[in-house]
Amino acid sequence: MHYLVDGYNVINSSDIFISNTLEDRRRKLIKFIKDFKPHGSQKNSISIIFDFKSKNSNPNETSGYSKTYIEGIEIIFSDGMSSADDIIVEIVETSESPYNITVVTDDRGIRRRISAFCAKYESVEMFLSKRFKRKDAEFMQKFNNDIKDKINKELENLWLKK
Numbered sequence: 001m002h003y004l005v006d007g008y009n010v011i012n013s014s015d016i017f018i019s020n021t022l023e024d025r026r027r028k029l030i031k032f033i034k035d036f037k038p039h040g041s042q043k044n045s046i047s048i049i050f051d052f053k054s055k056n057s058n059p060n061e062t063s064g065y066s067k068t069y070i071e072g073i074e075i076i077f078s079d080g081m082s083s084a085d086d087i088i089v090e091i092v093e094t095s096e097s098p099y100n101i102t103v104v105t106d107d108r109g110i111r112r113r114i115s116a117f118c119a120k121y122e123s124v125e126m127f128l129s130k131r132f133k134r135k136d137a138e139f140m141q142k143f144n145n146d147i148k149d150k151i152n153k154e155l156e157n158l159w160l161k162k
Contacts, residue, residue, distance in 0.1 A: 002095075003039040004088050005029075005127075006105035007050040013106060013124040026050065034071050038130035039102075047074040047091075049084045085110050092119045 011017040039046040098117040104127045
């Protein structure tokens with residue numbers, strides 16, 4: 001599965017990415033993905049797509065987008081000619097298996113455009129909530145058998161009136 005994250009849509013949807021600069025907000029999203037792995041298995045790849053990075057550059061000088069990798073996470077910036085939305089749709093549209101792509105966004109326009117290609121989408125809320133599911137799983141691992149046995153014994157005594 002390949003996850004395509006609508007970067008600014010995600011960081012503008014939650015207070016967990018609040019910061020003084022846009023660059024820090026982007027870093028927080030990358031850290032979130034690195035720490036919580038909301039895209040699941042390491043077999044799944046993930047790309048974050050952002051709109052045009054620099055307002056000082058001439059968007060007419062190039063076409064397409066630029067890619068970089070930070071700790072295994074693909075970061076894509078549009079060049080100004082195309083929007084991040086267009087790049088997300090282009091990646092889905094040109095994929096050999098768009099049904100193996102999940103787009104993380106709350107943008108209805110993107111959702112409508114990718115639906116023709118059988119790509120999946122996930123809401124920002126669902127994507128961000130995965131950090132809690134991971135913590136719940138860690139808690140359950142720490143919940144040792146002695147406590148389980150004690151609770152089972154108490155319930156047995158109550159139900160069987162021992």
